[in-house]
Amino acid sequence: CMLLLDMTSKIKFLINYTKLGEFRFSSHLELKALWERAFRRAEIPVKWTQGFNPHIKLSFPWALPINVESFDEILEVELSEELSAESIEKRLLKQLPKEIGLKKVFRLKAKSRILPESWTYRIEIDEDSKNSMLNRRIERILLEEKIEVVREKQSRKRTVDIRPFIRNIELLPPQQLIVSIKFTGSGSAKVREILDLLNLKPQNQKVTKLRSYW
Numbered sequence: 001c002m003l004l005l006d007m008t009s010k011i012k013f014l015i016n017y018t019k020l021g022e023f024r025f026s027s028h029l030e031l032k033a034l035w036e037r038a039f040r041r042a043e044i045p046v047k048w049t050q051g052f053n054p055h056i057k058l059s060f061p062w063a064l065p066i067n068v069e070s071f072d073e074i075l076e077v078e079l080s081e082e083l084s085a086e087s088i089e090k091r092l093l094k095q096l097p098k099e100i101g102l103k104k105v106f107r108l109k110a111k112s113r114i115l116p117e118s119w120t121y122r123i124e125i126d127e128d129s130k131n132s133m134l135n136r137r138i139e140r141i142l143l144e145e146k147i148e149v150v151r152e153k154q155s156r157k158r159t160v161d162i163r164p165f166i167r168n169i170e171l172l173p174p175q176q177l178i179v180s181i182k183f184t185g186s187g188s189a190k191v192r193e194i195l196d197l198l199n200l201k202p203q204n205q206k207v208t209k210l211r212s213y214w
Contacts, residue, residue: 011047011079012108013088018101019070028063034100035075042091047078061214062116062183065191067202070209076108116183117213118167121191123177124206131171137198138169149193165189169198178210 019031026034036056039046048054057078064070089105096102108114125134141147147163165188167180177198181189195202 016103021099023099024069038095041095045081047080068207072212114214118182120211121179122208126204162189
């Protein structure tokens, strides 16, 4: 579902891409730098910010955590002049590594911005995890009305109820979890928080974002 908000008239494009393989270890800043390099080398007429340290006007609606692969990421880019989606796609394909797969490029309406609605993740769990115990933990989580976690940012702690953001958790054979997480104006749950609730060590699980809903 796409939520469109009124903005000033701009030449904006949405780029749908994958982030796989070794690039799952890339930070948000490293990924941003990779895309900026690709746009420059592709000679795409991007728009730059003003000031002493100008950079390309790129927007990532939600930063993907490190060590998570994704088949469905997006970014928004603003151009300084008109260019077709086909031309952008053709130029970028020559500059991007194969693990950053270009799925689709399309023009956004002049006064629109896309906000996420939810994500679906697959978590391939380690062999030591017992399915019967996991099922009990999942049932307990889904039955709870409130699940509070403590988040820390810049040495400041706050308590957040993440239960409204957990849409569903399902255990499927042979050893994988399918997790659906909602995004609202007040935030979302983090995959790491859900793994903690399930008593699963994040470093032992392979996490992949299967789909984003916008």
